[in-house]
Amino acid sequence: MSLVPGASPAAASGAEHVTEPVAYDAILLASFGGPEGQDDVIPFLRNVTRGRGIPDERLEEVAHHYRAFGGVSPINDQNRELKAAMEAELARRGIDLPVYWGNRNWEPFVTDALREAHADGHTTIIAIGTSAYSSYSSCRQYREDFASALSETGLEGVVTIDKVRQFFDHPGFVEPFVEGVTGALRDFESQGFSAQDTHVLFSTHSIPSTDAAKSGPADRGFGEGGAYAAQHLAVAEAVMAGESAPWSLVYQSRSGPPTQPWLEPDINDEIARLAATGVRAVVIVPLGFVSDHMEVKWDLDTEALETAGEHGIAAVRVPTPGVHAAFVSGLVDLVLERRDGVPVSERPAVTPLGPWYDVCRPGCCENVRLGFKPALAGLQP
Incomplete structure (x- = not known):
């Protein structure tokens, strides 16, 4: 009997990692x-x-x-x-x-x-x-x-x-961000900005706090931000391993009602806060995105860069992995x-959190508002 709906025989048992070859076509x-x-x-x-x-x-x-x-x-x-x-x-x-x-x-x-x-x-x-x-x-x-x-x-x-x-922590995904951050910091240094003048902002899509808390397996104990926040923080730490500039994780593209808690701080609020502390330059890293989605082109390239300009901060947005x-x-x-x-x-992984599961665990990434719907590639529900 298959414990994983719609799965290949190798993945049907629901093992965390499937190490039996599968003739995918x-x-x-x-x-x-x-x-x-x-x-x-x-x-x-x-x-x-x-x-x-x-x-x-x-x-x-x-x-x-x-x-x-x-x-x-x-x-x-x-x-x-x-x-x-x-x-x-x-x-x-x-x-x-x-x-x-x-x-x-x-x-x-x-x-x-x-x-x-x-x-x-x-x-x-x-x-x-x-x-x-x-x-x-x-x-x-x-x-x-x-x-x-x-x-x-x-x-x-x-x-x-x-x-x-x-x-999230596969080297192929992380390497482009390392290149982008390293290049941006060296460019700022050539313009006279020291590492302490510059702050690296790792930005990702905000999600409702209830969804964040339910992200990843419940038994991993990731805390308030769930696996979603923990994964981003771990990748950001890996990207910054060879750098001395301060950094933080920020969020963008919030769309819920004001009464619903979403992950914070918002990138624009954080830029304003950093300006008040004397930060002179920011490197914006679209860590949550694989390519230049509309949230990157509008929320970062338009709104966040405008916010930096309004506060007199030099800013650059590094590339997404793209192709x-x-x-x-x-x-x-x-x-x-x-x-x-x-x-x-x-299997390669650049953070202690990986390599992540091949078959998602029971209850993983529940949407509290919608409940559990049928889903493949994971144990039910």
Whole structure:
């Protein structure tokens, strides 16, 4: 009997790490999705907020972020580039695994990708979610997407979907940030800013405090911010291992009602606070993002940089991993890790928290408001 819904036989027992080889025949690249024109913006935001009853008037308050960029989110083109880069890396290594791409909130949807993969004869799929950390929206919701897609397509019992581990501390994800931070600090030094003049701000998407507390397995005892905060802090510490500049973890892109606690401090509030203490420069690191999402282009490149300018602080935003060679190679390595059943002791991780689980643990990343929905790649619920 399978303890993990929709899993390959190797993952069906629910072991934390699967070290039995699996003959995967396709890769599913799963992402958030985004509008590709002004007419898509409100329908896209309706998809994002489905079930919450938010009127279009309130959605329009967020829509102006997209409208400022012609109604086009950068995320879809970024995923096309990432898909192409992964295909090129697979071909370079002589690995015959096609890559299919599907989104949660906009075309092509995960269901579209799954139907295409099955029509091409593929039934044993390994999925990659384009988010590195543990939380409801960045991990469990992707697992729910996979379960829903199998149900909608009628492919339950026909297609299996496993998922690579959360890759927050995989060297391929971390290396681009190390390069970016090191380069930014050296540039500031050349401009006369000392390490103590400069503060490094590691920024990630804020989430409700209740979701943060439920992120990761309950028995790990991560505390108030759950695995989500602990993972970001551990990665930031690894990035700063060779540097002396002070740093902190900050949050951005809060969208909930004022009465609902979300993770803090907000990056703009922190920039204002740092200015009052005499900090002269900030390095902004989009640690929570794999590519230049709208939250990076608007919340960091527009709002945060404007806030720094208003307070007379020099500021630079370092690159996201995007299609950095180390990141693309690392994603392929994560697939091969599962394909080949690599022992845990041989799996790379740059923090003491990893390597993370192949199969999510019971109750992992619960959404308190929505409850548990069917999800693949993890033990129930």
